[in-house]
Amino acid sequence: MLHLAHGENPYHSLKVARKAAGSDCVVVDGDDLESLDDIFRHGDSISMFASEPATVLLKRFFKNRKKTLHNLFVEELERRDQPPAIVLWEEGTADKRTKLFKYLQKNAEVHESPEVDERSAMSFVSAVFKKHGLNVPNQTLFKFVEIAGLDLHALEQQAHKLVLLLKSEGRIELTQDDLGFVSRSHVDTIPWELMDAMAARNKKKALAVANELMKQPGGDQLVIGLLRSQLRALYLASRSDLSQDELSQLGLKPYTLRKARQYVRSFPRERIIVLYDKLAGLDLGIKQGTMEPELGINLLLASI
Numbered sequence: 001m002l003h004l005a006h007g008e009n010p011y012h013s014l015k016v017a018r019k020a021a022g023s024d025c026v027v028v029d030g031d032d033l034e035s036l037d038d039i040f041r042h043g044d045s046i047s048m049f050a051s052e053p054a055t056v057l058l059k060r061f062f063k064n065r066k067k068t069l070h071n072l073f074v075e076e077l078e079r080r081d082q083p084p085a086i087v088l089w090e091e092g093t094a095d096k097r098t099k100l101f102k103y104l105q106k107n108a109e110v111h112e113s114p115e116v117d118e119r120s121a122m123s124f125v126s127a128v129f130k131k132h133g134l135n136v137p138n139q140t141l142f143k144f145v146e147i148a149g150l151d152l153h154a155l156e157q158q159a160h161k162l163v164l165l166l167k168s169e170g171r172i173e174l175t176q177d178d179l180g181f182v183s184r185s186h187v188d189t190i191p192w193e194l195m196d197a198m199a200a201r202n203k204k205k206a207l208a209v210a211n212e213l214m215k216q217p218g219g220d221q222l223v224i225g226l227l228r229s230q231l232r233a234l235y236l237a238s239r240s241d242l243s244q245d246e247l248s249q250l251g252l253k254p255y256t257l258r259k260a261r262q263y264v265r266s267f268p269r270e271r272i273i274v275l276y277d278k279l280a281g282l283d284l285g286i287k288q289g290t291m292e293p294e295l296g297i298n299l300l301l302a303s304i
Helices: 010-021 036-044 066-079 100-105 118-131 139-148 154-168 176-181 189-200 202-215 219-237 246-250 253-263 269-287 293-303
Strands: 002-007 025-027 058-059 086-089 109-115
Touching: 002 010, 002 100, 010 058, 010 086, 010 109, 010 154, 066 100, 118 154, 118 219, 139 154, 154 176, 154 202, 189 202, 189 219, 202 219, 202 293, 219 253, 219 269, 219 293, 269 293
Parallel strands: 002 086, 002 109, 025 058, 058 086
Antiparallel strands: none
């Protein structure tokens, strides 16, 4: 029995992997293995309390830097008439170009969990609150996801925090005022707020969001790096000559592409190029010591 669970929704793919492996599985961290011994030692041995070998839950094996192990793993499986019970789980999408993936695609049960979008994240959070008999208006739900991000594990943790808050106060409906208790799970959820402000040419809001980001360690490079990434996404999204597959090969994930396309009308390609050039000049000035980071970023945003 061979399984592979992977994809851009690690929360769901891990659930799939755990269900396939069962509660009595042996967990092996594959990202730092030096040999295959730990995998097959567990998969081949039978304890005095079990009638068959234990199922191995092999985590992050695709991320192991010793790529020769991948090939040895495939060779060992090919040598056997009956493969051992191994469930592989990847935190992200497994590299489909590898010999290992191609072997599993032909010989294993493969489950790929798609990337989470806003709608599915909102449905997930809504279900968490409904399970506890609590109501969340759609606008509040949307704002909750916008703040907390799309990581389902983080969303679940933040939702449970608000469930405890509402129950402690004897309330059954979440309000936007309660969202002040929600932690941002990823700093990279903020730049879309920055893009909102830039698209609307709202300089005051853009400066406020950027200055909030710059409170982080290395904040100036964080803002520049994220703006560079966002502008690149906008430029690629504006290219009607690129197919979905080509955009994916260029590293533009479906969620990022959907978000970028929301801003394309507000950012003609010429404007994107001008902003990108200004950003590159600012980055160079900061690195050469001729421009003070916070001042440079504020001047850039004031020019929108």
